[in-house]
Amino acid sequence: MADQLLSDARGTSVDVSFIMAAHDAAPWIEMAVRSALAQTGVAVEVVAVDDGSRDGTGTVLARLAEADRRVRVISLAGAGPGSPRGPSSARNAALDAARGRWIAILDADDLILPNRSRSLLDLALAADADIVADNPIPFTDVFDPRGPGMMEGGREPYLFEIDLAKYIACNQLLRPGTKLGYLKPMIRAETLDRHKIRYDEGVRIGEDFLLCLEALAAGARFVVTSDAGYGYRRGPTSLSHRLRQADIARLEAAFAARAEHGRLAEARARSAEIRHGSRAYRDGLAMMRMMAQVIEAAQAGRWIQGAALALRHPRMWQSLAATLLEAAGKRLRPRLHALPIGQR
Numbered sequence: 016m017a018d019q020l021l022s023d024a025r026g027t028s029v030d031v032s033f034i035m036a037a038h039d040a041a042p043w044i045e046m047a048v049r050s051a052l053a054q055t056g057v058a059v060e061v062v063a064v065d066d067g068s069r070d071g072t073g074t075v076l077a078r079l080a081e082a083d084r085r086v087r088v089i090s091l092a093g094a095g096p097g098s099p100r101g102p103s104s105a106r107n108a109a110l111d112a113a114r115g116r117w118i119a120i121l122d123a124d125d126l127i128l129p130n131r132s133r134s135l136l137d138l139a140l141a142a143d144a145d146i147v148a149d150n151p152i153p154f155t156d157v158f159d160p161r162g163p164g165m166m167e168g169g170r171e172p173y174l175f176e177i178d179l180a181k182y183i184a185c186n187q188l189l190r191p192g193t194k195l196g197y198l199k200p201m202i203r204a205e206t207l208d209r210h211k212i213r214y215d216e217g218v219r220i221g222e223d224f225l226l227c228l229e230a231l232a233a234g235a236r237f238v239v240t241s242d243a244g245y246g247y248r249r250g251p252t253s254l255s256h257r258l259r260q261a262d263i264a265r266l267e268a269a270f271a272a273r274a275e276h277g278r279l280a281e282a283r284a285r286s287a288e289i290r291h292g293s294r295a296y297r298d299g300l301a302m303m304r305m306m307a308q309v310i311e312a313a314q315a316g317r318w319i320q321g322a323a324l325a326l327r328h329p330r331m332w333q334s335l336a337a338t339l340l341e342a343a344g345k346r347l348r349p350r351l352h353a354l355p356i357g358q359r
Contacts, residue, residue, distance in 0.1 A: 030057040031132050031201065032115030036064055036105030040123035041071040043248065048079050048086060050126040050246075051119075056133035060085045062112050063123070064105040067094035072123075087112065103214035103222045110213060119201045120223060124248045128160055131244030135201050138240055142174070145206045145235035146227060148198040151247035164243040165193050177237040179228070179282055183292035186224055187299040196224035199245050206235050220259075221266040225273070232278035260311060263304040270297065 033051040037044055044063070051061045065073045065088065073090065080086040089108050094100045110118065117136065121127065135147045150164030177185075177195060185195040200223070207213070210233040214222050231237060273279040274293050283290045 028058055029060050029115040030136065031059045031117045031119050032109075032113035032204070033059060033061045033119045033121045034064075034106050034109035034113060035061060035121050035123050036066055036102040036109070037068060037072050037076065037123040038066040038099045038102075038105075039068050039070045039072060041068070041075055043124035044072055045075055045079060047121060047123050047126055048076075050128075051121055052083060052085060053129050054127070054132040055129045057136060059132065060087060060113070060115060061121075062087050062089065062109040064089045064091050064108050065094075066091045066101070066105040067096055067099040069096045101216065101219045103216045103218055106222070107214045107216060110207070113204065116204055117201050118204050118207065120199045122199070122248075124250075125199070126158060126246040126248075128244040128246075132201070134240075134242065134244060138174070138238060139201070139203070142176075142238040143236065144238040145203045146200050146230060146237040148200040148237075148239050149245055150239075150241050150243040151197060151199060151245045152243045153247050153249050155249050158246045160243075160246075164241070165197060165247070166239075166241060167193075168241055173241045175239055177231070177239060179231040179279075180286060180288040180292055182228065182231055182237070183289065183296050187292075187296050188303050190295075190299065195239075196221065196227070197247070198239065199223070199247070200227060200237070202227075202230065202235075206230060206233070215269050218262075218265045218269050220262045221269075225266075225269055228273065229278065232273075232282050260304055260307045263300060263307055267297065267300045267304065270300070 031054070035044075035047065035051075040047075048061050048063065051059060063076050063086065065076060073088075076086070076088045080088045089112060091100055091105055091108055094104075099105075106120070117139075119132065131149065135149060138144065139147045150166045150168070152158070152160065152162045152164050154162065182195055185192065188194070207230070210230070212226065212229045212233065215225050218225065227237065270293075274283060274297070279289075279293070283293055
């Protein structure tokens with residue numbers, strides 16, 4: 016009933032708006048869009064933003080929009096071919112155009128199962144939640160809906176609530192365990208609008224983490240289910256692909272600004288646990304930036320410079336080893352899952 020009243024107040028019949036940032040995603044984006052349109056028991060729209068693509072992404076989106084009026088396409092202003100403005104700018108453009116009562120983040124190379132949105136909306140209603148998410152299933156080429164999720168499963172599906180302190184603690188980048196920032200949430204649009212929460216356009220990694228951080232600091236309730244309905248496509252897995260000093264530095268600056276001013280700063284003043292978690296998160300980012308510096312030096316042939324930096328920070332090798340072991344374990348899990356029972 017509360018959701019229906021909110022729908023009437025917003026004057027919309029759209030339950031869920033999928034916001035999608037797209038840059039050079041032509042091989043995968045049609046599958047992602049079609050999976051959103053195939054949601055059962057809910058009224059949906061897809062707001063896809065073409066961010067300077069060079070590979071025909073815009074052509075694919077135009078064809079999909081022509082075939083189904085639920086697909087709306089935006090070309091990001093100021094993004095030229097090969098010069099994207101970044102996922103935060105693209106998602107903000109989609110957010111501003113979205114008409115749904117709920118906002119769902121869907122990456123252009125991922126996909127979702129048909130009953131995912133209805134299940135998460137039911138969870139939100141039952142738990143009185145402002146943010147809901149499920150257990151992503153990683154895949155590389157072929158998606159197996161029965162594959163293991165990022166979070167450990169149980170004999171029965173389970174729920175848990177994430178408060179601000181837990182969200183920060185479980186997103187320290189070099190700490191073992193599932194990073195909750197990888198979850199792809201559905202967020203009540205009214206929560207984002209009321210608190211004027213949008214993506215930080217200065218960051219290119221960790222943008223979803225910062226958005227949820229702001230919402231939690233504003234008092235939003237975040238509930239997660241171990242049920243899996245989101246297919247998360249893994250890209251290149253090497254640390255050298257993921258780590259960029261400049262991107263990490265932007266995320267560091269954005270988090271520091273929030274820790275010192277605004278809602279997060281107020282929460283830190285009230286909670287020693289949040290203060291401790293914030294320091295640990297910033298320490299992790301600093302260590303990750305140094306690791307990126309070592310990798311970039313090695314890639315440029317400056318081996319002595321990279322080795323000297325690494326030797327000054329022995330803790331870096333501990334973090335690197337833990338990250339590589341965790342990544343190896345995740346690669347093995349789908350293979351073990353696929354073995355016949357008699358071979359385990």
